[in-house]
Amino acid sequence: MDFFGQYYAYLFFRLIVIIGSLLGILIGFLIQSYKATIYIYIGSIFLAGLLCSPNWPIWNKHPLNFKKKN
Amino acid sequence: MHTFFQRIHQFLGFLLSTTIFIIIVNSISGLYLDDSEPEISIQLNKIHEFKNNARTDRAVIGFDLHADFTSTFNWNVKQIFVFVTAEYQPEGRGKSEVVIWDHIIRSKEEAVLDLVDQKNKYVLVDYENDLRGQIINLTVNWDVMPLNGFLRLKKHGKTQFTLPEKI
């Protein structure tokens, strides 16, 4: 990953997990099932992990330009 | 750049915080959701045995219990521990309380109890006195055990009967 890619990767991980946990709490509370909360929360973790952990090309859109050796 | 493993490590640290947040929300909501009074009625059916085994009097009774705990279940409840206590006060002593029957309800589906002439699981006996002629108060209690958070002990439903004077 490059600098910007890493920044966005961390941002997206936190965003997806926070949305997943809030969604899980909301739906779990509405249907009164903690199982639903946990499934949605863990699902969001896997989604975020899959998207943000490996070195996908989208995280390499701003590559570092090192000076060429003369 | 951070490596794959370093990234995972960062993520795990963040996940701890969100997990704690979910646990706290679940715990506190359990406190405020728990305000329903389930329908409970208990009464004595009959006294099966009242014997003396050369030490103290022991009683085996049968009681009728009708209880509907479906309204107590919410997303915070793991199980409900229902138990019936027999309370009495021998002469010269303070109140004593014995659990004579208990049952664990694990889900909403099995939350309706409809028992007729249920025998006590644990013997009704005092450790030193005889129970002849004692007035016994039966109460239905339950302990709501949560998935996260606070345990709540409640009681409702009472009945009274007197053990025979003579064995």
Added chain:
Amino acid sequence: MKMKKINQKILTFFGIENTSIARSIMKFTEVGLVFAMGLFVWELLKLLMQTEGPVVVVMSGSMEPGFSRGDILFISNRNHHYKSGQIVVFKTTQQNIPVVHRIISVFTDANGKEKILTKGDFNKYPDQSLYDHKNGQYFLEQEHIHGVIWGYIPKIGSLSLLANEKNYFKPIGFILIAILGFFGFE
């Protein structure tokens, strides 16, 4: 030649720079060490929390299905009066580990002292065999009880809940952790 290029691409994809087998073994053991350290800290915590504190870790399965091994319980201060149904922590003089069981009888004797009998939810019989009957103790007194349980958190928050749901979650979890660890190259 082509296979090497594809191999190289896959490895950069997952952030792995070097494929020497010796390095793989090193990284594998490094991850194993991290897990072992985590386990060590957890066991140390369990040991430290046995001394009377506000928290205790469930050691036995005698309160199943309510409390399982590894769950965390919160303890309150000692009370003046105990009721049946309360889950209390006490230590037997035989083994110095805290026992977490439920009160099933409270007798008040002629002097106003309470005699308490406890039993684990999963056990069939009350705890009298745990008390110090060598010295004639057949009941617990108020001073033997360290506190009442008022709070509960399951082990690993909720992942243990998930693991108990279906049989295939646990091995899948372990495999995932193993894969994660193996690809955690520096």
